[in-house]
Amino acid sequence: MNLLTPVQTRTMKAAVVTGAGRLRIEEVPLPQPGAGQLRVRLEGCGVCASNLTPWAGPEWMQFPTEPGGLGHEGWGVVDAVGENVLNIAVGDRVASLGQHAYATHDLADENAVVRLPAEFDGQPFPGEPLGCALNIFKRSEIVAGQTVAIVGIGFLGALLTQLCVAAGGHVIALSRRPFSLDLARRSGARETILLDDHWQIIERVKRLTKGRFCDRVIEAVGKQWPLDLAAELTRERGRLIVAGYHQDGPRQINMQLWNWRGLDIVNAHERDPAIYIAGIRDAIAAIRAGRLDPLPLYTHRFPLERLDDALNMTRDRPDGFVKALVVFP
Known part of the structure; x- marks a missing residue:
């Protein structure tokens, strides 16, 4: 396994939803990538309206969620790769389809990330939406x-x-x-x-x-x-x-x-990760060509500790709200 820098900690912060409208931030073990996987040190994660149904606590929902669960719009920098990862390297900035991105780190398969171009550095990029x-x-x-x-x-x-x-x-x-x-x-x-x-x-x-x-x-x-x-x-x-x-x-x-x-x-809903990845690549091309500009639509940003506020705002949609992001320092 390759590392960006020597790991100074063996833990990470992750949000755990404990019940309808309730969550806590936990310190949990830092996940290690397996074969064909990589780990992303997340810069942020978009808050998706699809989270609102489980956040409301329907009968079928099971609590607590897995650490970081529900978050699936993450982006950040690869800080570790497992065996047999061929095309993504430590230090690459990527958009990820990982499923536990309400956390400081998340794992993803190599074929579930897209490398972001250098001109997007410093910009949020919730790839999935x-x-x-x-x-x-x-x-x-x-x-x-x-x-x-x-x-x-x-x-x-x-x-x-x-x-x-x-x-x-x-x-x-x-x-x-x-x-x-x-x-x-x-x-x-x-x-x-x-x-x-x-x-x-x-x-x-x-x-x-x-x-x-x-x-x-x-x-x-x-x-x-x-x-x-x-x-x-x-x-x-x-x-x-x-x-x-x-x-x-x-x-x-x-x-x-x-x-x-x-x-x-x-x-128009897709479930094949390969189609999502193709869409993310198309989004990069559309932004580069000037056909798409998502930056003005990221209207509200929250630290992980205020994920509950971000979810509630996504539900209530006050005046001036379009999209909430959870961002990490």
């Missing part, structure tokens, strides 16, 4: 001149707004928060609509599109009503892309509408 945005965009098949509605302008929706505008799409952004609509306008959205009255929204989009509705509609909220609305906004033979995280309960769909309009339905 950035790669997710690029994969959703790719499966949406946006081309210049299309009308694209994006339902939900959080971090993911804001990234997709940038990507769709850069591709020449005419974006209609929908959000319940005026702040998010202002953000979408700054990102190039042609129209913004407050998510309030279902039928008034439909009538407004109908007028904006001269009765045709939208070529592409990306649902990025993860709730029943926005999913229903997204289908109503999709034109005949249009494409409805489900990007929201629908894991808090079952959903119903209006199959009569979907069937009559002949909609193409894309569930």
